[in-house]
Amino acid sequence: MEVFINLLVNGVSTGLLIFLLAAGLTLIFGLMSVLNFAHGGLFVWGAFSGAWIFTETNSFLLAIAGAILIGMGLGWVMERFLIRPVYGNHVRQLLITLGGMLILSESIKIFWGPNPIRVNMPGWLEGSYQFDGIIIIKYRVFVIVIGLLLYLALWLLLRHTQIGLMIRAGVMDKEMVQALGINVKGLFTFVFLLGAALAALGGALLAPYSGVVFAEMGMQYAILAFIVVIIGGMGSLQGSALASLIVGVAGAFAAYFMPDLSLALNMLLLVIVLLVKPTGLLGEKGSAV
Amino acid sequence: MRGLFHKVPMYWGLAIVLFMLLFPFVNDSRSTLILLTQIFIFAIFAMSFDILLGYTGIVSFGHCMFFGIGAYSTAIIFNQLEANLLTFMIGLVIGIALSVLVSYIIGLLSLRLKSHFYAMLTLAVSQLFLVLAEKWRGVTHGGDGFTFSVPDLFKDRTSFYYITLLSVAVVFILLKLFTESSTGKVLKAISQNEHRAEALGYKTLHYKLIASVTAGVAASFSGALYAVSLRFINTNVFSIEVTLDALLMTMIGGLGTLAGAIAGAGIIEFLRHYLSELAMAYPIFERWTIILGFLYIVVLLGFPSGLAGFIKKLTLKKKRKVKKKEELKKIA
Numbered sequence: 289m290e291v292f293i294n295l296l297v298n299g300v301s302t303g304l305l306i307f308l309l310a311a312g313l314t315l316i317f318g319l320m321s322v323l324n325f326a327h328g329g330l331f332v333w334g335a336f337s338g339a340w341i342f343t344e345t346n347s348f349l350l351a352i353a354g355a356i357l358i359g360m361g362l363g364w365v366m367e368r369f370l371i372r373p374v375y376g377n378h379v380r381q382l383l384i385t386l387g388g389m390l391i392l393s394e395s396i397k398i399f400w401g402p403n404p405i406r407v408n409m410p411g412w413l414e415g416s417y418q419f420d421g422i423i424i425i426k427y428r429v430f431v432i433v434i435g436l437l438l439y440l441a442l443w444l445l446l447r448h449t450q451i452g453l454m455i456r457a458g459v460m461d462k463e464m465v466q467a468l469g470i471n472v473k474g475l476f477t478f479v480f481l482l483g484a485a486l487a488a489l490g491g492a493l494l495a496p497y498s499g500v501v502f503a504e505m506g507m508q509y510a511i512l513a514f515i516v517v518i519i520g521g522m523g524s525l526q527g528s529a530l531a532s533l534i535v536g537v538a539g540a541f542a543a544y545f546m547p548d549l550s551l552a553l554n555m556l557l558l559v560i561v562l563l564v565k566p567t568g569l570l571g572e573k574g575s576a577v
Numbered sequence: 578m579r580g581l582f583h584k585v586p587m588y589w590g591l592a593i594v595l596f597m598l599l600f601p602f603v604n605d606s607r608s609t610l611i612l613l614t615q616i617f618i619f620a621i622f623a624m625s626f627d628i629l630l631g632y633t634g635i636v637s638f639g640h641c642m643f644f645g646i647g648a649y650s651t652a653i654i655f656n657q658l659e660a661n662l663l664t665f666m667i668g669l670v671i672g673i674a675l676s677v678l679v680s681y682i683i684g685l686l687s688l689r690l691k692s693h694f695y696a697m698l699t700l701a702v703s704q705l706f707l708v709l710a711e712k713w714r715g716v717t718h719g720g721d722g723f724t725f726s727v728p729d730l731f732k733d734r735t736s737f738y739y740i741t742l743l744s745v746a747v748v749f750i751l752l753k754l755f756t757e758s759s760t761g762k763v764l765k766a767i768s769q770n771e772h773r774a775e776a777l778g779y780k781t782l783h784y785k786l787i788a789s790v791t792a793g794v795a796a797s798f799s800g801a802l803y804a805v806s807l808r809f810i811n812t813n814v815f816s817i818e819v820t821l822d823a824l825l826m827t828m829i830g831g832l833g834t835l836a837g838a839i840a841g842a843g844i845i846e847f848l849r850h851y852l853s854e855l856a857m858a859y860p861i862f863e864r865w866t867i868i869l870g871f872l873y874i875v876v877l878l879g880f881p882s883g884l885a886g887f888i889k890k891l892t893l894k895k896k897r898k899v900k901k902k903e904e905l906k907k908i909a
Contacts, residue, residue, distance in 0.1 A: 514700070
């Protein structure tokens with residue numbers, strides 16, 4: 289029982305971190321069918337800049353804010369100079385965002401060196417709660433709370449605001465929205481910056497969680513996020529949330545019971561979903577084939 | 578065959594091959610020979626990627642897996658059995674058979690999906706191979722890798738140089754024949770407009786499978802040569818950097834022209850060699866990969882047809898100028 293609850297908490301918190309990455313990916317894809325291979329680069333930049341600001345200033349909130357700002361800045365540059373010029377050409381988009389990923393993760397090594405960096409936990413989040421012998425690490429609870437709050441905020445944004453309405457309409461039928469006189473490009477920039485901010489935040493939250501950050505981390509988590517986005521259904525926020533939890537929890541249990549199979553398990557999930565329902569669990573657009 | 582020599586500037590190709598054949602007599606510096614050998618090996622790898630991206634329009638981000646499969650098959654055979662030409666052949670055949678199997682299964686599962694999904698899936702599967710190589714320590718020795726001895730014929734740098742040169746030439750001719758064949762024409766049609774090709778009655782999935790299996794086989798062959806050239810292997814052969822290398826080489830050299838892939842391999846390997854030499858003097862060049870990354874993006878944005886396209890454009894312009902002059906003369 290104790291193990292079960294611990295694994296569940298681990299899985300949910302990891303899942304919500306992946307969700308932060310996947311949310312941006314899925315919205316960006318849903319709106320403009322751009323698959324951003326450089327998204328993991330924003331994530332790893334968030335992790336490193338967050339860790340760096342935290343060790344310099346010793347303020348975790350400042351670290352998170354700084355990471356988000358840096359992530360958004362990089363996201364803006366990426367959208368403006370990499371994605372806009374190849375707009376509408378899928379093959380070149382894929383190729384150029386992978387190049388962006390290469391530059392982002394290599395530049396990490398220029399600023400912080402090629403070796404992994406240790407990150408400390410902020411003091412007020414250290415330690416753990418105990419209930420009847422069940423130990424739950426405080427920071428994981430913190431990540432779960434933040435993740436759920438962000439999911440709620442995103443849901444509210446999409447469901448109950450003007451801009452959310454436009455985004456949802458854009459995901460459904462971009463041309464129609466454009467024809468109605470809404471600036472879809474501006475909307476896309478907004479969504480892209482939002483996605484970049486979420487990815488950087490995810491990275492900044494992950495850094496103390498895993499205790500160590502390294503440049504290749506971006507690709508690893510990006511692959512997880514891709515798997516989540518496909519399983520959940522491209523363009524569906526709820527789908528991504530659900531799939532993140534599935535992948536996170538399944539990963540935590542697999543890592544405990546059969547550690548060698550954890551990545552293989554995700555791949556298996558992916559293959560099953562692609563074979564049975566290529567549009568993903570909650571995808572509606574039928575855009576996979 | 579006629580088509581082959583018609584389209585390729587044959588004299589140039591022959592001149593380059595002749596020059597390369599004579600090169601070891603002119604300059605027998607070990608490091609240059611090793612560099613050139615490396616270029617030949619990566620030229621094969623880049624050509625195999627070009628079949629996918631350039632000729633068929635398939636974006637695969639996991640091409641390193643075939644390179645790695647070929648490299649590991651040869652290395653493991655040499656390590657477990659003894660190193661002679663027979664075991665080399667066995668390793669080669671095993672690597673190629675595995676590559677055929679893997680590329681066929683992946684293709685069957687995912688080639689009907691849109692390009693994004695295929696790119697993602699191949700990336701994920703190649704990472705799976707990386708994990709497999711790291712975890713299966715009993716055979717692969719994990720991330721540390723292992724050294725092994727190679728047949729005497731391959732030990733001599735000069736003879737291995739000729740073997741790789743011959744391999745590039747043979748693979749180039751075979752792949753050129755493949756792309757000029759009727760299958761190759763269908764592939765070209767798929768890259769331009771898949772729906773139209775399908776509407777014309779071609780089973781596009783079938784043709785895309787052929788392309789991906791062909792590319793997998795060639796990549797596996799280059800991987801085997803790579804393992805032999807290093808006499809050492811570790812999990813790096815499955816890393817995303819290997820795929821990026823293939824991408825850089827084909828993009829910079831020019832998509833859809835096998836010769837461009839060879840040129841791209843030469844450019845990238847030369848750059849890598851000299852930039853890492855520069856890094857010893859100026860530490861800023863230690864991160865030379867980022868320079869390649871910027872070069873890649875500049876090429877993608879500015880010269881989408883690469884070096885080959887640039888040269889083609891130049892020669893076209895010249896021809897046009899000559900024509901204009903002739904016309905002007907006629908009028909005068």
